[in-house]
Amino acid sequence: MAAGSMLLISGPSGCGKSTICDRLLTDARVVYSVSATTRAARPGEVDGVDYHFLSKEQFRAHIEAGEFIEHAEVHGNMYGTLRAPMEAAIAAGKVYLVEIDVQGALQLKALDVPGIYVFIAPPDFETLRERLTGRGTETPEVLERRLQKAEDELRERDKYDHVVINDDLEGAVSKIQALAGLA
Numbered sequence: 001m002a003a004g005s006m007l008l009i010s011g012p013s014g015c016g017k018s019t020i021c022d023r024l025l026t027d028a029r030v031v032y033s034v035s036a037t038t039r040a041a042r043p044g045e046v047d048g049v050d051y052h053f054l055s056k057e058q059f060r061a062h063i064e065a066g067e068f069i070e071h072a073e074v075h076g077n078m079y080g081t082l083r084a085p086m087e088a089a090i091a092a093g094k095v096y097l098v099e100i101d102v103q104g105a106l107q108l109k110a111l112d113v114p115g116i117y118v119f120i121a122p123p124d125f126e127t128l129r130e131r132l133t134g135r136g137t138e139t140p141e142v143l144e145r146r147l148q149k150a151e152d153e154l155r156e157r158d159k160y161d162h163v164v165i166n167d168d169l170e171g172a173v174s175k176i177q178a179l180a181g182l183a
């Protein structure tokens with residue numbers, strides 16, 4: 001069986017990563033990388049499906065055991081990508097969908113982890129603000145922090161293989177499917 005590949009989706013908070021990943025996951029050839037995190041589950045989130053929800057001690061033990069291919073602190077919580085499921089999915093010929101923040105993506109790039117690195121950009125900064133506000137999941141203070149961080153993250157877009165502007169959702173999903181050989 002031919003080896004699969006890693007499809008990495010990254011970009012600032014509110015740019016549409018989760019929405020795009022949900023669409024990509026309707027294809028049976030795509031497998032989602034379930035990250036580990038120390039943040040609390042949001043209503044509706046399922047342990048082992050959305051994230052592996054870990055205590056700080058458990059997370060630290062995974063770091064010490066070398067089980068993460070990358071890990072980073074994002075918005076005050078720890079997040080990490082597990083190595084073993086990625087290797088298994090790629091060996092099984094799947095497209096392994098990794099949705100992580102910009103720091104994590106650049107760590108994988110620096111490690112030369114093979115894959116398709118896609119930066120999702122909002123059409124413009126005002127739209128990003130509107131989408132984040134519209135999602136209604138952040139307090140005003142957290143929202144401002146995420147927007148400040150987004151300005152820095154947008155400057156990193158040239159380090160990726162591809163930049164896809166999430167203006168029209170269907171168009172953005174189709175572009176990514178074509179990049180990953182899923183079209």
Ligand code: ADP
Nearest residue numbers: 013014015016017018019131135166167168169
């Ligand atoms: P992220 O996972 O990057 O933080 P989300 O997928 O949660 O972002 O998207 C942020 C908000 O923007 C959500 O409310 C989502 O429904 C909306 N959204 C995503 N893509 C589009 C789009 N192309 N057009 C309009 N709204 C969008």
Ligand code: 5GP
Nearest residue numbers: 035036071072074079080081099100101104
């Ligand atoms: P949220 O808490 O909103 O689900 O995610 C916050 C941020 O953490 C998002 O930018 C998301 O892409 C990122 N993230 C999720 N999993 C990982 C991971 O395994 N590693 C890194 N570096 N970032 C992650």
